[in-house]
Amino acid sequence: xxxxxxxxxxxxxxxxxxxxxxxxxxxxxxxxxxxxxxxxxxxxxxxxxxxxxxxxxxxxxxxxxxxxxxxxxxxxxxxxxxxxxxxxxxxxxxxxxxxxx
Amino acid sequence: xxxxxxxxxxxxxxxxxxxxxxxxxxxxxxxxxxxxxxxxxxxxxxxxxxxxxxxxxxxxxxxxxxxxxxxxxxxxxxxxxxxxxxxxxxxxxxxxxxxxx
Numbered sequence: 001x002x003x004x005x006x007x008x009x010x011x012x013x014x015x016x017x018x019x020x021x022x023x024x025x026x027x028x029x030x031x032x033x034x035x036x037x038x039x040x041x042x043x044x045x046x047x048x049x050x051x052x053x054x055x056x057x058x059x060x061x062x063x064x065x066x067x068x069x070x071x072x073x074x075x076x077x078x079x080x081x082x083x084x085x086x087x088x089x090x091x092x093x094x095x096x097x098x099x100x101x
Numbered sequence: 102x103x104x105x106x107x108x109x110x111x112x113x114x115x116x117x118x119x120x121x122x123x124x125x126x127x128x129x130x131x132x133x134x135x136x137x138x139x140x141x142x143x144x145x146x147x148x149x150x151x152x153x154x155x156x157x158x159x160x161x162x163x164x165x166x167x168x169x170x171x172x173x174x175x176x177x178x179x180x181x182x183x184x185x186x187x188x189x190x191x192x193x194x195x196x197x198x199x200x201x202x
Contacts, residue, residue, distance in 0.1 A: 003151045006142060024200050031197045035187040042109055042182075046102045055102075055158045062151035082139060083183040089131035090184050094201025099124035 002062035007074035007081075014081035017088060024088040032087065036080070043079045047071035103174050110182035119188040121181070131184065136176040143172055 018027050026032035048069040050056045058072055066073040094100050113119050121128060144166035146152050154169055162170040191199050 002149075003146065006146075010142070026200070029198060029200070031187060031190050031194065031199050034194070034197075035183070035190045038186055038190070039183060042106070046105065049102055049105075053158070055155050056152055057155070058152050059150050062146075062149070079179075082135065082180065085135045086131055086180040086183050087187050089135060090127065090187070091199060091201045093127045093130050094199075098130065099127040100201065101120070 003058065003072065003074050004062070004064050007077040010081035011077035014084040018084055022088045022092055024091045026084065026087055026091065032084075035087070036083070039079075039083060040076075043076070044069040044071075047075050103171065103178050106178050106182050110185040113185050113189040117189050117192045119185060119192055121185050121188050128181065128184065132177060132180040136180060139176055140166075140168060140172070143168055143176075 018024055048071065052070040063072040063074055068076065114122055147167050160170055164170060164173055191197060
């Protein structure tokens with residue numbers, strides 16, 4: 001599998017994780033989408049920085065070739081999956097009463 | 102880039118008093134299980150050549166599985182910034198449910 005397939009898999013898993021496995025159901029909450037709207041422009045800036053300066057480079061065989069802010073479109077799926085899973089873990093431990101405040 | 106992400110998010114600790122860094126145990130428990138999987142993906146992608154780095158623009162310290170130090174820092178700092186963002190949003194929007202109240 002290349003970046004495209006793994007990114008789609010991670011993206012799909014993060015949605016299933018949120019809605020059906022850990023059940024934080026952040027995808028149904030304003031707090032998540034507002035946070036994501038804040039994070040997304042920062043991701044685009046850092047993606048652009050890292051790829052336009054060729055700090056990180058991608059094999060053309062591993063990506064679709066669609067680029068957003070100079071970075072592979074797959075990066076957006078990857079970033080979404082990463083933050084959705086981490087935020088879900090944070091909420092999960094809060095529910096368990098670990099360092100709620 | 103990592104410094105940019107830290108500057109972009111850590112001020113929330115001071116200005117909004119979100120108290121994320123204080124909740125160190127919950128931070129570690131939230132980030133570690135997720136980042137492990139993303140680092141396995143990273144190791145696989147580096148091994149397969151899906152992505153690669155410009156050695157001239159790297160610190161030059163490489164950890165296990167050929168993963169550069171910057172990648173380890175990325176998978177700590179970016180999830181931490183995500184947690185800080187959602188905690189900042191809930192601090193401003195107190196009536197929005199998160200799920201761990």
